[in-house]
Amino acid sequence: MRPVRKGIEQIVLMTLVGIFLGTGNLLAAEQRVVKKYPIPEHGTLELKVPASWKGELHKPQANMPPTMMFNPAKGNDFQVIITVLWGKNGEQGFNSRERVRTLVEKDGQKLFPNAVETKIELQEIRGADHTGYYFTLTDKSPDPGEYRYMTQGAIGVGNLLLTTTILHRVKASESVKDALFALREAKQNAK
Numbered sequence: 001m002r003p004v005r006k007g008i009e010q011i012v013l014m015t016l017v018g019i020f021l022g023t024g025n026l027l028a029a030e031q032r033v034v035k036k037y038p039i040p041e042h043g044t045l046e047l048k049v050p051a052s053w054k055g056e057l058h059k060p061q062a063n064m065p066p067t068m069m070f071n072p073a074k075g076n077d078f079q080v081i082i083t084v085l086w087g088k089n090g091e092q093g094f095n096s097r098e099r100v101r102t103l104v105e106k107d108g109q110k111l112f113p114n115a116v117e118t119k120i121e122l123q124e125i126r127g128a129d130h131t132g133y134y135f136t137l138t139d140k141s142p143d144p145g146e147y148r149y150m151t152q153g154a155i156g157v158g159n160l161l162l163t164t165t166i167l168h169r170v171k172a173s174e175s176v177k178d179a180l181f182a183l184r185e186a187k188q189n190a191k
Contacts, residue, residue, distance in 0.1 A: 032181075037068060039188070042086055042160060046187045050178050053080075070179075078168040078175035079147070082183075085161040095156030097131045104133040104154050111150075116140055123153075127184045130156045134164070134180065136171070151176050158188030 030050045037045045037057055049055065052073040059066040070080040087094030101122065108120040116138040125132040132155025142148050147167035154163045166179045 030178075035068075037066060037084070039066065039084055039086070039160065040064075042084075042158075043188055043190045045084055045157070045160065045162075046189065047082070047182045048185045049182050053178075072175070077170070078166065078173055080175065080179045080182075081165045081167075082179075083163045085163060086159060087161075095130075095159070095161040097156070100131070100154050100156055100161070101133050104135065104152070107152060108135050108137065111137055111152075114140055125153065125155050125180055125183055127155065127157070127186065130158075130186075132156065132162075132183060136176070138171070149173070151179075153183070155183050155186070157183075157186045158190075160188055162186060 030052060032048045033051045035047050035049055035055060037047070039045050040062070047068070049070060053070045054073060055068055055070045057066055057068055065083055065085050067081060067083045070082075072078060093099055105120055105122065108122075112118060120135045122133045122135055125134060132153055134151055134153025136149060136151040139146065139148050139150070147169055149168045149171050151166040151168065152164065154161055156162075162183060164179060164183060166173075166176050168175055
């Protein structure tokens, strides 16, 4: 009977350790804030990003697609660039899952001459009601100060297409996870 009790005690102890570590990770996670961006004739785009990120909205001309650029509060460990696109009036399937996949694949193949990788490994991004794709490539020979890694992708949100480029110095960067979270949670509010 003693070995069974010892086994149960070990399971309880491991469960408690897991809960403690999980809680610690939740407490360590950075708070996120919702940033709202007006999209000409398409309402507002909401992105949930880490509170510490500095963000700028670039809009070259009226009725042109806006681009949001995010950087860390300090330093230059990453840069997240999200451009908002929309189809012509009535264009069916502009941001469909299939079109997004094809677009991301083609964009990645154009980058092979400067990449270590020779094949695109597409990963899926799933939002509440939208799906997209992304990949990560390594620069063969970045110049001093340039980013070594680039994660690029796109996702349809409402009647918009969000394209993103994430430049980062560390392959498994938290900034990539945060940017992908922002894309998964993105929302379009109609006018």
